[in-house]
Amino acid sequence: MPEIVIQPATADRFDDAEHALTGGGDGHGCQCQWWTLTNARFQSTSVAEREQLLRGDLSASVAPALIAYVDGEAAGWVRVSPRPIQQRIARTKMIKDATAEPLDDPTVWAISCFVVRKEHRGQGLNAKLLDAAVEHARANGARVIEGYPVDAAVGKHPANDLYHGVLSTFADAGFEEVARPKPDRPIVSLTVS
Template identity: 65%
Template sequence: MTQISIEPARADRFADAERALTGGGDGADCWCQWWMLAPQEFDATSIDERRDRLRQDLAAPIASALVAYVDGEAAGWVKVSPRPDQPRLARTRNIQKSPEPMDDPSVWAITCFVVRKERRSQGVASTLLDAAVEHARTNGARIVEGYPLDTAVKRFSTNDLYHGTLSSFLAAGFTETARPGAARPIVAKSLA
């Protein structure tokens, strides 16, 4: 039986974060900086600079991401932190349709999933999602939001699925709060 465990992404686990992020998809290029930088800033940074920025992010007192381990080996990643800590969210037109104030630090956002190719379809993403909700709750979130893709409306590449899927969020108890695009819902879960 496969054993999945989740730990906060911290500076002393940088090698594990690196392994989780480099197993397929854009993680090895983005280094979880997409939501942290304005578009021009992101484009102006090198992959090595983004990697260094992630290392700095992992030194924060409250983890902004979680790492999944399958049988003790780093296999997945989820970004979850207060929305104001992910500044590109406030600049993203679709996400501005959220009914919650963009500058409210009690609203946390789950914005990125990465699961290594060899560990997909093993429950890693759903375990990460559940853990992200608990991490947000433990650290004072009032609401946690997600911006998944509705794969029932449109097919997406595996790379695009870093947002998560609507079906996974609904199964985890989220409800749809807005639909700024045909296949682009906003979902939320109250933690109060």
């Protein structure tokens, strides 16, 4: 049985963050900046610029993400931070029209992005990352945590589209569906305080 440890994504773990993000999917190009930048800004930045933005993110006093290690290797990533830090959420019609929580409330956190390296998929890392993300948010002042997963039971979804997480994983962690702006895209919520 592999040893799985989940740690905050901090500045001293930048190389581990990069390793986790570059093992499949769009993590390398995105550098987990999709949700933190407006669309125009994201489109106008290079991968190197996004890497520098991520470096800055990891220097925050509260880690904006967590890294999963499998037997010491950085194998997975989850972004979890106050929703206002993730600017694109407030600009995403599907979310802003369906959430009951004020978009500028820093006690509402969002779990918005998962990455698991290809060689570590199928080990339940997303569920472990989600559980750790809930605890991280709770410990750092979250009142409510939202997620924007894909309902994999509705239609077909390429693996790259599953970076939002999967509805069944959120449901298993106690999240409740609060809206469904698209047939395969629910909004889920968990009250933690």
